[in-house]
Amino acid sequence: MCIAWEPIYKELQAKIEACQKNCVGEQLKIECCFQACYDKWNELQLLVCQRGFTSAEEEIEFFKTIKPKFTGSLEYYTLRYQAELFKPAEDTASAVDFWAHEHARLRRFIETNQDFYTYYKEGRADLDSLYFLRINTTGATGPRPQVFGDQLISLCDGLVSTLQALEKYTVFIKKFVKEKL
Numbered sequence: 001m002c003i004a005w006e007p008i009y010k011e012l013q014a015k016i017e018a019c020q021k022n023c024v025g026e027q028l029k030i031e032c033c034f035q036a037c038y039d040k041w042n043e044l045q046l047l048v049c050q051r052g053f054t055s056a057e058e059e060i061e062f063f064k065t066i067k068p069k070f071t072g073s074l075e076y077y078t079l080r081y082q083a084e085l086f087k088p089a090e091d092t093a094s095a096v097d098f099w100a101h102e103h104a105r106l107r108r109f110i111e112t113n114q115d116f117y118t119y120y121k122e123g124r125a126d127l128d129s130l131y132f133l134r135i136n137t138t139g140a141t142g143p144r145p146q147v148f149g150d151q152l153i154s155l156c157d158g159l160v161s162t163l164q165a166l167e168k169y170t171v172f173i174k175k176f177v178k179e180k181l
Contacts (some may be wrong), residue, residue: 002049002059003044003048003051003058003062003066004047005044005047005066005163006011008043008044008047008101009040009069009070011040012037012040012067012070012073015033015036015039015040016033016036016037016073019033019036020031020033026084027081027084027085030077030080030081030084031081033073034074034077034078034081036050037073037074037077038069038074041070041071041074044067044070045152046065048062048152048153049151049152054131055124056129059132059133059134060128060129060132060133061158062132062151062152063131063132063133063134063154063156064128064131064132064157064160067152067157067160068157068160068161068163068164069164071157071158071161072160072161072162072163072164072165073165073167075161075162075164075165076159076164076165076168077167078165078168079102079105079165080168080169080172083102086098087099087165090106090181092181095181096181099173099176099177099181102169102173103170103173103174103177104172104177105166105169106130106166106167106169109162109163109166111151111164113159116131116159117163119131120159120160120163130155131154131155131156132154132155132156132157134153134154134157136154137153137154137155
């Protein structure tokens with residue numbers, strides 16, 4: 001990939017680490033992390049829009065691998081923020097139900113998107129040109145990320161982003177439940 005995304009991603013990771021270290025309170029940490037993700041995604045998006053892609057392979061790599069690193073993080077912090085706002089008190093029975101329902105999000109996603117999930121997890125590439133080239137988005141009705149703009153969209157990059165966010169969210173939930181409930 002000729003687009004210099006690695007330095008932007010390293011800056012993002014450093015900003016997330018700083019948010020976790022320097023912010024007081026879970027909500028402020030989440031907001032800070034979300035803002036860092038949003039800013040770095042916009043920086044990358046601008047770079048890609050200015051430069052474009054030099055090949056179909058580069059475009060596929062961007063939508064399959066690179067974009068989800070940024071947008072998946074945005075989705076993850078959105079999930080964390082919603083949970084922070086709506087979670088019941090930790091010592092109630094409704095907290096157990098709430099976190100069980102949140103934990104099931106990944107399972108529900110996998111069930112709804114089983115074919116794509118299997119394709120992606122098996123590391124297949126035979127349908128990449130269908131799933132990750134923008135030319136195939138005309139008339140598409142699949143899920144679209146809510147907060148990431150509409151300039152850089154392929155048919156399935158939103159699914160990869162959501163999957164990565166839900167996997168990370170599930171890890172968070174397991175740790176949270178173990179420590180708090």
